[in-house]
Amino acid sequence: MERVVSNKIFFRKLPRFQFILPAVLIILPLFISCSGKGKSAKSYLVEAESALNEGNYSLAKLKIDSIKILFPRSFDEIKRGFELMQEVRMAENRRNIAYCDSMLAVNYKLLTEMLNDFTYVRDPQYQEFGDYVPKIYPLNSAFQQNGLRSAVSEKGQMYIESVYSGSLSHNRIKVATKDGSFAESLPVTSDGLNYRFSTLGATYEIVRFTGNDDNGVASFIYTFRESPITLTFIGRRSVTISLPDKAKRGIARSFELATLLQDIEKLKFEKGRSEALINYLESRRDN
Numbered sequence: 001m002e003r004v005v006s007n008k009i010f011f012r013k014l015p016r017f018q019f020i021l022p023a024v025l026i027i028l029p030l031f032i033s034c035s036g037k038g039k040s041a042k043s044y045l046v047e048a049e050s051a052l053n054e055g056n057y058s059l060a061k062l063k064i065d066s067i068k069i070l071f072p073r074s075f076d077e078i079k080r081g082f083e084l085m086q087e088v089r090m091a092e093n094r095r096n097i098a099y100c101d102s103m104l105a106v107n108y109k110l111l112t113e114m115l116n117d118f119t120y121v122r123d124p125q126y127q128e129f130g131d132y133v134p135k136i137y138p139l140n141s142a143f144q145q146n147g148l149r150s151a152v153s154e155k156g157q158m159y160i161e162s163v164y165s166g167s168l169s170h171n172r173i174k175v176a177t178k179d180g181s182f183a184e185s186l187p188v189t190s191d192g193l194n195y196r197f198s199t200l201g202a203t204y205e206i207v208r209f210t211g212n213d214d215n216g217v218a219s220f221i222y223t224f225r226e227s228p229i230t231l232t233f234i235g236r237r238s239v240t241i242s243l244p245d246k247a248k249r250g251i252a253r254s255f256e257l258a259t260l261l262q263d264i265e266k267l268k269f270e271k272g273r274s275e276a277l278i279n280y281l282e283s284r285r286d287n
Helices: 016-053 057-070 075-117 217-223 245-286
Strands: 118-121 131-134 147-153 158-165 172-176 182-184 194-199 202-210 230-234 238-242
Touching: 016 057, 016 075, 057 075, 075 118, 075 245, 131 245, 147 245, 158 217, 158 230, 158 245, 172 217, 182 217, 217 245
Parallel strands: none
Antiparallel strands: 118 131, 131 147, 147 158, 158 202, 172 182, 172 230, 194 202, 230 238
16 A cells, blocks of 8 residues: 655744854854864964974975965965075075085086196187186197097086198088997187188198087086097098097097086086075065
């Protein structure tokens, strides 16, 4: 036998407190949530301060940023977070300076040892900064053999010069190994970087490759310095010779010196930037 369930709704008058209770149950969580915001924001501050004291600056900044996002009405904590962020940045940059100082000390010691293999050359009339030339190929025999020579500026910029005795009008060079690997410079046509002259009945061509014009030639020679390398002068025609071992060793040493000097310049730049930021933060704190 089927049972029929009535869907009629019966109303009866409820006491007043039964209306109040549901309202309280709705409002109370909101009240607790709002009052808990300050407490939760404070906990983020505590965690940020703890991370700062432990040297975990990334975590400290993350906690501080979270306060503004999660608790936009916790104004006191946001203000304190801003102050704490300045402390984090100060500490972070002090650590950067300490790191740069330690690495500079190591690199300067290595530089002193490395410079024993170089001669410092500077023409005061034309050069503000001098060049470090590898001692492995003496300057007084620079034109006695076709090949390459190298040098490094005080700021760490390396260059390679191709020296060719004859009339070829070359403006490019190519270095290669037996397996077919090679690197080829870009053409150099600028006055002062591509020049030729005659003396004692002989004609010489000298082309300087630096910066982008090198196009990986120095790096290639450094990588394959223990292997036979051919050098091709490219001009009206091409002339290929074996790159002498002295040239390979000189270029390899120049490459290492240039890398070290560039690392030193980068460390000096990073240290200077951190010092400038600390001065800026201190000036804002004093105002």
